[in-house]
Amino acid sequence: VYGDSSRTVAPRSMIPEGGAFSWLLAGLIPALFSFGGAYHGTYIAGSVRNPERSVPRGIAGGIVVVLVAYLLVNVAFLGLLGHDGLAASKSPAAEATELALGPLAGKALAVVIVVSAAGILNTVCLGFPFVVYAMAKDGLFFRAAGKLDERTGRPALAVATQGMLASIAVVVGASRVDVLLTGIAFADAFFQAAVAVVHFRARKTPPSPGVLRAPLVATAVFFLLSVGIAIGSLVERPVESAYGALVFVLAVGIWALRRGSK
Template sequence: MPVSQLERRLNLVDTTLLVIGGIIGTGVFFNTSNVAQRVHTPGLVLAVWLAGGFIAAIGALSYAELGAMMPLVGGPYAFLREGWHPIAGFLYGWTLLLVISPGGTAAVTMKFAQTLGTLVPALGSPWAVRLTGLAAVWLLTLVNYFGVKPGAIVQNIFTSGKLIALAILIVCGFALKHSPGAPSAPGPPWEGSFLTAFGAALAPVLFSYGGWQSVTWTAGEVQNPERNLPRGLLAGTLVVIAVYVSASAVYLHVLPIDAIRQTNTLATDTAVSLLGSAGATFISIAIVVSTFGFIDMTLLTAPRVFYAMGRDGFLFRAAAYVHPKHQTPVTMLIFFAAWTSIVLLAGSYDALLSYTTFGDWIFFGLVVAALFRLRRKQPDAPRPYRVWGYPWLPAIFVAASFGFVIINFVANQPQTSYGLAIIASGIPAFYVFRRFHA
């Protein structure tokens, strides 16, 4: 089999569940507390989650137009390469390789292992947590080594599991708790200006909604991508919006908003209020299922971007190697797992998150901005799907993306400066690889 070829084996169900699995990680269990610290009424908390869902839906639909137009392995790497310049695509892949994917995967893996340690005390020590995380990464690397379909099957199972767990929490919240949480204490509904407070509240929400782009990394392996990518992106994002808003409504229904602001274990507190001590175990199991599925999703999708870079001559040639039997980009799968393992052993959960979210949203904005340029640059190119509300809705997404970047940059120094330096380090690397392969 040629080293530059991957086969289209992912159907609409796989695509939709990859979108859902790429978005739902840990944020749904915690981030309503962060929102309530910035806006202080239940209505505003839900409004922030709806606004974040609206922004995510615009982004997903914009990516759907680009993915249907260019159903290529690597997704945003290809969109940036064609929409702006090869260096833009390279900087995306470079940052994804060094920071975004290994950092995000290691952070979620750490949360998986920490939560499993609460269920199995023998796995609760600091080194046991890291070893458990490493075991999860390499077990799922082995699964994905044997093909995109085995990885997708695992993804489908665990994404379905997290949806079932969240559905149980939501149904129990409304069915078992008949008196709503107490209203907030008297005081202003937000601190400072409304726009500042709402924007700060939106930051953790946008982090929670990130991940729908991951399915486009596998666009070259999606069957009938002109049809399945837009449908999967839209359906998956809408399901997540419904889940996130419903879960937040349950938290607000069950607990007083002052308690929501003060807790670091929101979903657990809610479940304990509903189910007693069994609720804590239930939420821990739900987090383990959700995070394990997320780890599988990144191992399935991210190596495809690095494979595409190697195929184009922007990484070492072995990066483009495809296993002749299993048809997976095995070199970059193993490389990515190894690099994620190093990051997991070296960093802390909070620091890794501050590295990843900043870089992610820079490229979200640039990709959707490329949609405008491609509309002008290639007006006659086949577009099986066109984003609704063009140009206004994509423009809203671009503005929101860069607004999020600015807020994150200011609030998370010096980590975000380090992230920016890593992006900039890709500029000389681009010219080195281009000269080496010339």
């Protein structure tokens, strides 16, 4: 199976129409999701011991582990299911495992995937609210979100706010998950490009003690990739990307509201 290259190469009839470059950029959206969580560790750096050392090591190590694991998993999927089977599969991990180890193993892996999904949800739900908390402390979001719960020491209101917004997004996009994911990816790419711009501007001032500064070349490459992904998504999937653009419109509105209230 693994020696049959015809099973791992997409037939020309399956290659979508349109410019190859723009489709390449649009195809980077899943990759953005795969590695987009690498920087989540920075959100809770204030609660980590020796963050200047442990956070960069954790991010670099996590990227390497995920990269190797994803490559090996995709080789296994293509070898077991083939390109056509992988494209048509709704649960490739379970189906590939079932082919290799039997029906019971496939069902067991499906349960493991559900548990893993719960784990990443826990990480996201507890990590992102610290961004909202920091924004509120800086006067960029509603002041009430900048308070920590006395019992847990966590930004409870920020957690609740994110949960509410996430629930609304799931309800609205339940019938079209592709719209939801593409919109989020577009917004995420735009956000990351904005972060790179902030890094460029920050280089004009001396770094504060304990602050890590990304290399200029890495920041530039990150910026170009983020902008490219956003453009590719907008060109090939304009309707889905519009939902992501709506997020920015709402964010600018909240920022303007907060600025006007000062």
